[in-house]
Amino acid sequence: MLETKLTRKLKVQYPLIQAPMAGGPTTPELVAAVSNAGGMGSLGAGYLSPDQIRIAIKEIRRLTDRPFGVNLFVFEEPNPLNDDIEGMNDYLNKYRAELGIASSPPIPQPAESFEEQVNVLLEEDIPVFSFTFGIPSTGVIQAFKRQGTIVIGTATTVEEGIRLEEAGVDAVVAQGSEAGGHRGTFATNAADALIGTMALVPQMVDALSIPIIASGGIMDGRGLAASLVLGASAVQMGTAFLTSAESGAHAAHKQKIVTSTEDATEVTFAYSGKAARGIRTEFMDDMRFYEGTIPDYPIQNVLTRDIRQAATRASNPEFMSLWAGQGLRLAKEQQAAAEIVKQTVEQARIVIGDLGRGV
Amino acid sequence: MLETKLTRKLKVQYPLIQAPMAGGPTTPELVAAVSNAGGMGSLGAGYLSPDQIRIAIKEIRRLTDRPFGVNLFVFEEPNPLNDDIEGMNDYLNKYRAELGIASSPPIPQPAESFEEQVNVLLEEDIPVFSFTFGIPSTGVIQAFKRQGTIVIGTATTVEEGIRLEEAGVDAVVAQGSEAGGHRGTFATNAADALIGTMALVPQMVDALSIPIIASGGIMDGRGLAASLVLGASAVQMGTAFLTSAESGAHAAHKQKIVTSTEDATEVTFAYSGKAARGIRTEFMDDMRFYEGTIPDYPIQNVLTRDIRQAATRASNPEFMSLWAGQGLRLAKEQQAAAEIVKQTVEQARIVIGDLGRGV
Numbered sequence: 001m002l003e004t005k006l007t008r009k010l011k012v013q014y015p016l017i018q019a020p021m022a023g024g025p026t027t028p029e030l031v032a033a034v035s036n037a038g039g040m041g042s043l044g045a046g047y048l049s050p051d052q053i054r055i056a057i058k059e060i061r062r063l064t065d066r067p068f069g070v071n072l073f074v075f076e077e078p079n080p081l082n083d084d085i086e087g088m089n090d091y092l093n094k095y096r097a098e099l100g101i102a103s104s105p106p107i108p109q110p111a112e113s114f115e116e117q118v119n120v121l122l123e124e125d126i127p128v129f130s131f132t133f134g135i136p137s138t139g140v141i142q143a144f145k146r147q148g149t150i151v152i153g154t155a156t157t158v159e160e161g162i163r164l165e166e167a168g169v170d171a172v173v174a175q176g177s178e179a180g181g182h183r184g185t186f187a188t189n190a191a192d193a194l195i196g197t198m199a200l201v202p203q204m205v206d207a208l209s210i211p212i213i214a215s216g217g218i219m220d221g222r223g224l225a226a227s228l229v230l231g232a233s234a235v236q237m238g239t240a241f242l243t244s245a246e247s248g249a250h251a252a253h254k255q256k257i258v259t260s261t262e263d264a265t266e267v268t269f270a271y272s273g274k275a276a277r278g279i280r281t282e283f284m285d286d287m288r289f290y291e292g293t294i295p296d297y298p299i300q301n302v303l304t305r306d307i308r309q310a311a312t313r314a315s316n317p318e319f320m321s322l323w324a325g326q327g328l329r330l331a332k333e334q335q336a337a338a339e340i341v342k343q344t345v346e347q348a349r350i351v352i353g354d355l356g357r358g359v
Numbered sequence: 360m361l362e363t364k365l366t367r368k369l370k371v372q373y374p375l376i377q378a379p380m381a382g383g384p385t386t387p388e389l390v391a392a393v394s395n396a397g398g399m400g401s402l403g404a405g406y407l408s409p410d411q412i413r414i415a416i417k418e419i420r421r422l423t424d425r426p427f428g429v430n431l432f433v434f435e436e437p438n439p440l441n442d443d444i445e446g447m448n449d450y451l452n453k454y455r456a457e458l459g460i461a462s463s464p465p466i467p468q469p470a471e472s473f474e475e476q477v478n479v480l481l482e483e484d485i486p487v488f489s490f491t492f493g494i495p496s497t498g499v500i501q502a503f504k505r506q507g508t509i510v511i512g513t514a515t516t517v518e519e520g521i522r523l524e525e526a527g528v529d530a531v532v533a534q535g536s537e538a539g540g541h542r543g544t545f546a547t548n549a550a551d552a553l554i555g556t557m558a559l560v561p562q563m564v565d566a567l568s569i570p571i572i573a574s575g576g577i578m579d580g581r582g583l584a585a586s587l588v589l590g591a592s593a594v595q596m597g598t599a600f601l602t603s604a605e606s607g608a609h610a611a612h613k614q615k616i617v618t619s620t621e622d623a624t625e626v627t628f629a630y631s632g633k634a635a636r637g638i639r640t641e642f643m644d645d646m647r648f649y650e651g652t653i654p655d656y657p658i659q660n661v662l663t664r665d666i667r668q669a670a671t672r673a674s675n676p677e678f679m680s681l682w683a684g685q686g687l688r689l690a691k692e693q694q695a696a697a698e699i700v701k702q703t704v705e706q707a708r709i710v711i712g713d714l715g716r717g718v
Contacts, residue, residue: 157622158688177536178555192622196537196555198585199576199685203621206688217558226557226585229710262562263516263551326558329517329565351588356715 002345006171006211006233010128010150011067013038014345016224017213018337019238020044020071020130021181021249021323028056030246030337032063037341040066042130046073050116057124067127069152074134074186075114076297085295089303095283095319099310121149128152132184133274135167142168154184156193158200158207163187165208173236174204176216180239180325183267183275190275194267198230205231219330221347228348237344239325244337252317260328271308271321273300279328282318283307361704365530365570365592369487369509370426372397373704375583376572377696378597379403379430379489380540380608380682387415389605389696391422396700399425401489405432409475416483426486428511433493433545434473435656444654448662454642454678458669480508487511491543492633492656494526501527513543515552517559517566522546524567532595533563535575539598539684542626542634549634553626557589564590578689580706587707596703598684603696611676619687630667630680632659638681642666 004015018034020026022044031041043060045053053070060068093103118140121129129144130152144151145168153164154173161172175184176197185193195203197216204212211233218227218235227235241247243254256279264279270287271278274297278284287294294300311319324331332340363374377393379385381403390400402419404412412429419427452462477499480488488503489511503510504527512523513532520531534543535556544552554562556575563571570592577586577594586594600606602613615638623638629646630637633656637643646653653659670678691699 158620159622176555176557177553178558188622191625194536194553195621195685196535196557196576198535198556198582199537199578199621202579202581203686203688217555219558220561222561222589223557225588225714228714229584229588230581231710261517262554262558263518263547266550326554327562329562351590352711352714355584355587355711 002228002348004211004228004233006213009170009211010040012040014341015228015234016040016341016344017069017234017236018042018241019181019215019236020069021238021242022046022071022073023321025242025247025249027246027248028059028063030241030244030248031060031068033246033337034241034341035064035066035068037338038345039341040069040128042069042071042128045070045117048117050113050120053117053120054124057120057126069128069130070121070126071130071132072114072117072121074131074136076134084293085299085303088290088293088295088300091290092303092307095307096310099307099314099316099319101306101310122147125149130154130173132182134186135164138167145170152213155204156183156185156200157188157195158203160185160187160193161204161208161212165210169210171211171213171233172204172208173213173215174200174232176200176214178217178326179215180242180265180277181323182272183277185275190267197227201227201230201232217325217327219327221344221349222351223327224344225348225351239327239331240340240344241337242324243331243333243335244340245334246337250312250315250320252315253320253322254333256317256322257324257328257331258333260324262326262328264328265324265326269294269300271301271304273297276321276323277325279322279324281320281322361587361707363570363587363592365572368529368570369399371399373700374587374593375399375700375703376428376593376595377401377600378540378574378595379428380597380601381405381430381432382680384601384606384608386605386607387418387422389600389603389607390419390427392605392696393600393700394423394425394427396697397704398700399428399487401428401430401487404429404476407476409472409479412476412479413483416479416485428487428489429480429485430489430491431473431476431480433490433495435493443652444658444662446652447649447654447659450649451662451666454666455669458666458673458675458678460665460669481506484508489513489532491541493545494523497526504529511572514563515542515544515559516547516554517562519544519546519552520563520567520571524569528569530570530572530592531563531567532572532574533559533591535559535573537576537685538574539601539624539636540682541631542636544634549626556586560586560589560591576684576686578686580703580708581710582686583703584707584710598686598690599699599703600696601683602690602692602694603699604693605696609671609674609679611674612679612681613692615676615681616683616687616690617692619683621685621687623687624683624685628653628659630660630663632656635680635682636684638683640679640681641677
C-alpha cells in the first residue's frame with residue numbers, strides 16, 4: 001500500500017518523511033511518533049553538539065525500534081574577509097537594547113564540528129543519514145554506506161541533484177521553493193534556486209536514476225499523492241509537523257503558523273546569513289536595508305543567536321526565526337504526529353482511488 | 360475520461376487549457392489546434408486592437424467549431440507621478456543605439472481600450488472570456504454571463520481568488536510562482552504573491568467553491584495528473600505550447616526555451632513595469648540597477664516596445680522578453696499542439712492508473 005522503491009529501501013511503511021528541522025522542533029518524541037506511525041521521523045541535528053546528538057539518538061531508540069534519520073549541515077568555511085562583522089554586531093545592539101540583553105558582542109564561535117557530529121552518527125550506527133548545504137567528502141558518504149546506513153542529500157536544482165547522485169547518495173530530497181526553513185542550495189546562488197515543487201520534481205526525476213523525495217508546500221494527502229504522481233518516491237513534510245503536539249517549536253511560532261496565510265512568508269538571509277523561508281517579522285523587514293552586508297552563514301547565525309534566544313524567552317515572535325513553508329492555511333494545531341501520518345496516508349489513498357476510477 | 364466539473368461546463372473533452380500568451384505566441388492556428396484536439400485553446404489578446412481581435416476570432420472560428428477562450432488585460436490607470444519617464448527613456452537610448460534604432464523617445468500611448476476590446480468579445484459572442492491583472496466591473500462580468508460566455512479570472516493568492524469568486528467568475532486560474540510570463544497579481548505586491556503551485560492549488564481549492572485551474576510549472580501528463588490530485592478541475596499550460604509548431608513565438612525565443620534549464624528564469628519588471636517570469640537576458644541583468652525607478656505598467660511596456668521589436672527583427676534574444684516558466688527541461692521542440700494535448704492526456708492516464716493499482 002503506497003509502497004515505493006524508497007519505502008522498501010528505508011524499510012518503512014509509508015513514503016512520508018518528517019523533515020529534519022534544526023533548532024528545537026524535532027524532539028525525540030516527534031521523530032519516534034512519526035516512525036512508529038509508519039512514516040520516517042528525522043532529527044534535525046545541525047546545531048547540536050556531539051553529546052547532544054548521542055543523547056537524542058538514545059532517546060529516539062528508547063521510544064521506537066523503527067527506522068529514523070539524523071540530518072546534519074555540511075560545514076562550509078565562511079569568508080570573513082567579505083563580512084563587516086563588527087558593523088553588523090553594532091547594528092544588532094539596537095535589538096539587544098530592545099530585548100534588554102547585554103550589548104557586548106558575542107564572539108563568533110566555530111560551528112559544531114561536522115567531523116565530530118559525523119563520528120557520533122557512525123558510532124551510533126543510525127539507519128538513515130541525511131544532510132543539507134552541500135556534499136560531504138566521499139570518505140564520509142562511503143563510511144555510512146559501508147555500515148548499511150541509507151544516505152540522503154538535499155538539492156534545490158537539477159544540477160545539485162546530479163552532483164549528489166555522482167557523490168553516491170541513495171536518494172535526493174528535491175527541495176522546492178515553497179519549503180520552509182533553510183534552503184539547501186550549494187551549487188548556485190539562492191535566488192536562482194527557487195524552483196517550485198511542481199516544476200522541480202519531474203525534472204529531477206527525469207535527470208536522476210535514484211529515488212527523489214519531494215519537499216516544499218506538501219501539507220496533506222493531496223500533496224503526497226501529487227508528489228507520487230510527479231514521479232517522487234516519497235515526500236518530506238516539515239511545516240505540517242512543526243505545529244504537531246510533539247514538536248518542540250515555541251508556542252508563539254506554532255501560533256503564528258496556524259494563524260497565517262500562504263502569502264505571509266519570504267526568503268531571508270537576516271537570521272543566519274543563509275537563505276531560509278519564514279513568516280515575515282519586524283526583524284526581517286528591518287534587515288532588508290542591510291542586504292548585501294549580512295555576514296555569511298554561520299557567522300550571522302552566531303551574531304543573532306542571543307537575540308533569537310532572548311526573543312524566545314520573552315515569547316516575542318518579531319525577533320524569532322519563524323521558519324515555515326507556503327502551505328500555511330493547511331496547518332493544523334497541536335495534532336498528534338501519528339494522526340498527521342494517518343490522515344495524510346488515508347487522504348492520499350482516497351484522492352488517488354477517486355481519480356483512478358475516473359480514468 | 361478525465362472529466363471534471365469544469366470540462367462539462369466548458370464543453371471540452373480534456374481538462375487542459377492552453378494558456379493565453381499575449382504578444383504573438385497564441386496564433387489562431389495554435390488556439391484552434393488545441394481546441395480541435397480536445398483541450399481548450401486561448402487567444403492572448405491583451406495587446407491586440409479591437410480590429411485585430413475580431414480578425415483573430417473569425418480565423419479561429421474558421422479553423423474550429425470547438426470552444427476557445429480569449430484573454431484580456433484588465434486595465435489599471437498607472438500613476439505617472441511616481442515615474443521618471445524621461446529618465447528611463449534617456450537610459451533606454453543606450454540600447455536603441457546598440458540596436459541601431461532612432462533615439463527619439465516614443466510618446467507613451469494609452470493602452471488598448473479595455474472597453475472597446477470587451478465590446479468586440481461581446482459582439483463576437485465568444486465561448487470563454489478570461490482575464491488577468493485585476494477584476495473587470497460587475498457590468499462587464501454580468502454582460503458576458505448573460506450571453507452564456509464562461510468567465511475565468513486569474514489569481515496568484517487565495518485572497519485574490521476569493522475576490523474573483525465574489526465578483527461572479529465561473530472559474531479561477533491559480534497561477535503558481537513557476538508560471539512564465541506576466542504575474543496576474545492585483546491585490547498584493549508581486550513579491551508576496553510568488554506561491555508555488557503545489558502549495559497554492561489545494562489552499563485555493565479549500566477556500567473557493569468554484570472550479571480551480573492549476574497553472575505554473577505544468578508541462579506534461581504528470582503535471583496534469585498531479586494538479587487533478589491536488590483538487591484542480593483543469594490545468595493551464597503555457598510554456599509547453601510556446602515551443603509548439605503552431606506557436607507564433609520568435610524562433611530565438613523557442614530556441615532559448617528548449618536549450619535552457621529550470622534555473623534560467625527570474626521574475627522581472629524590466630520589460631513592462633509589471634512582474635513577469637522570463638529567461639534571464641542581458642537587458643534584465645542591466646535593468647536590475649534601476650529597480651524601484653522602473654515606470655509602472657503599461658508605461659514601461661510602451662517605452663521598451665521599440666527595443667523589443669528591433670531585437671526581434673535582429674533575432675537578438677538578449678533584448679527580447681523571453682517569457683517562460685520553470686519547467687524548461689521538459690519543453691519539446693516544434694511538436695504539433697495536437698500531439699502535446701494527446702501525449703499529456705495519455706501520460707496522465709498512465710500515471711494515475713499505475714498509482715491507482717498500487718493503492
